[in-house]
Amino acid sequence: MEGTMGANSNNRNLTTPGCAVLLDINDGDRLAFAHLSPHASVKVGNAKCLLDPLVGIPFGSVFEVQSGPNGHVLVRLQHPITESKEKESIESEEAVESICRDNRALIDNNTAQTLSAEDIEQMRREGATGKAIIEALVANSASFEAKSAFSQEKYKRRKQKKYAPHVLVRRPSARSVCEAYFAKDPNKIGFLRMDTLALLLSLANVGANAEVLVLDMLGGLLTAAVAERLGGHGSVCSTFHTAKAQTVDMVRLFNFDTSTASRVFRVSLSELTGARYATQKAQEGKEATDASDGLQEPPCSGETFLTAPRAEENISEPKQGPIEGNKAKLSAPVEDMTRWASQGFSSLIVGAPYLDPWTVAQCMLPLLASSAPFVIYHPYSQPLAECMHHLQAEHMAVALQLSEPWLREYQVLPSRTHPNMQMSSTGGYVLSGITITNT
Template sequence: MVKSCAEFGSSVLLDINDGDRMTFARLHSTSTLKIGNTKCTLEALVGQPFGAVFEMQSERNSSKLVRMPNVSDVNGRNEKRQQIETDQDSEDVKDRDNRALVDDNKAQTLSSDDIDRMKRDGASGKEIIDALVANSASFETKTAFSQEKYMKKKQKKYAPRVLLRRPSARSICEAYFVKDPRKIGFCRMDTLALMMSLANVGPNSDILVLESLGGLITAAVTERLGGHGSICSTYYTTKRPPIDMVRLLNLDDATALSVLRAPLEKLVAARQSALRSKDQNGVGVAEREALAQALSTLEEPKNSTIGQNATDAVVNDSPSMAVEALSTETPVTESMDVDKETTNIISPAQNTTDGVVEDSQIKDMEAPSTEMSVKQNMDLDQKTSHSLPAEDREEDACELGDKEANPTAVGEGKASKGPRPGNEATSADIFKWANQGFSSLLVAAPELDAWTVVKQLIPLLSSSSPFVIYSPYQQPLAECMFQLQKNNMAIALQLTEPWCREYQVLPLRSHPHMQMSATGGFTLSGIRITNCV
């Protein structure tokens, strides 16, 4: 169930001064927020409903957040602003302009020492703003729009406001896209929504996700399913890439347990064994061949020069260069490190009861310790995150790099966290996915070649299942689209670039925002078909 109020231990999104800065925080009794040179505690946010607006008020020796009580204050308007809007239609205001204004720094008679004295005396932000307006020689000669801009500027400086927002897939994507879009692969919120729609993500579905965006796609899928269904976040490497953005959603126990993780080689091996039962009817031959090829690719030794050069070509250029690298290199025999817990994957020659893979066989499967050379191309932030403790990784995922608004949390008053999303998938889960297939596929790994990844993942889907691939670049998706058409693997293929523009809607000044992102990325969508020939 979605919580309507912030509680101890909850993750919250703090929107400071109407989107000027956004930062995440986990509420504890000693959590603090720094805005400019002023620091205040976040304890006042505990128990307050999401959507509440708070104003920072200075006291003699400290500052605190005070909730704005009514709708007019929430909209950032005081009596002076309401009077400005009332006078906008008067003839006197319409005849005003700014041609006579001279910026000589002499219009304001209130000095900085006077403002500091008011702060030490405990004056509120509203009182300081009213004093600035009263001592401004040019305020009354400005247009109504200029007056409102002046008021808004002073309000942000002397009485900053904080909007308490519930972390959601949209708000997380929006916050990271504004502050550090590189961490989410420059994926815009409208692109994320389009991916959820094209992949037909909904309750009672089994969704396969491969991403390197810090868990953004997994978080969006988890929010859509609401605990009804399962999400498998797969990965290539032996170390699981972080998906800490999922923890920002304040999930309940049932929803958190629906997020599972499994290595790709284990899913491919289980699916290959399950499809072996269809040989008697002449069905599944094409799928088994594709899975066998994918499995052989995943089992390349980590020290092999062939595998390293081929993967580098795939990541940096195209599949054709990978084939060329394989053909030009000389085979070299290298030793391979193996973990103590590594066991053999089910081979195609093994017998199964009634031609279906047994639960016990899948249970014995462990991910091979073979290190994918793709790991060498992983983002540096992901490598650093693996070496950090769990709590440090979470704070690193929550922080947007804003030194001026960096919430810190101490353990006092900490609530129980409950189940952590992203547990390892059980043998029963893999058995179900292997026999039924996934109902949807979402891929968002810009550092990997789209076609190389998709040709390994599509056989894991059931027939007529939708899939979506995201990339900030168009060319890799165009090549992948051509290969899918050439190999008769999918229909209804669409290469899309979503477009979004925000508008300001205010009286007599409605217009689109001038500074918007040029692109939010590209998506390739389609429906998987089975080639039985």
């Protein structure tokens, strides 16, 4: 058994045929998801490269696009980051002098470079590597030596991105997937930023053996993030209020093993509400006196949600193919349903930008156990403020807090550490609290 567990642990660090990967092209210039299926390819600039060399390598490997006899290919680089750091750590008198130089005397008239486009294309046809092309460009630049050290580094980096693009193979995780979608198309995940996602998981007390209820209208990001943190110890129930379940296809990007994927369930809200309502009636012993109540609909069903027009069209599905074992099941075992109905869920996470938070809270808070934490995410503060006011007035929760996460990214480089010039203005708002039972 121990040998099997060790083998599985080692395999998780390596890419396998059919697994999903996040391709970081040129240090964040472009982020793309891909499945390592046979003959799969990715377009890097104008070059189309097969992904076959990416199978069986450790996550975190860096590849360079190079010209080959049959077109462009991905060639793995050995320790590119270490080599770059060693070069930056070298401090000599010449480096100090170059730092003191500035670019005031430079005239940008497009005549400094003597190497023509035809010469560069000829070098490519002859099989020259990207590093050789960059060295030739530096050697044939009349203004390179007059530039400051920072300008020289920027020049080399710009040419490297053009003639020798790098592709970093990243493991899909809650952070990396959230970062990728927030950079590509934040509307798909309701403008949920990675620090806000971390706050949701923390305030909901997601940990081992938790029973988490999730209303996920963010493409499956919340469901996958909870399942990743549980690691197969506990369960996540992703509910839906419509006749057809909303997509949670982002779960397929996480390469979950069988034990983790088996604890992800899809159950309709009406089914959960009906089971909880019937269990409470049975516990109160009112079946005999209020037999007619058992035939009525629960006080709140999924149909009472207020949905914005055409809200379903705003959630797009990832175009990757399905991965075996990573599909959320559209049912739950009887023992799980019985436990949820009698004991309630241990926490609740709501990510539904197109629904009214107060209506959601009215329907879903009764499904929780007493003193269970809940968090509701929304891109705007006003709906959450109104929901917070109603929760206080109805005495449904305590420790209510409406917060706005704040994140500042820094560029950390020698002699030029400063906050990034462009940052996101907001990552959304979070309403958190603890449910209470009126007795």
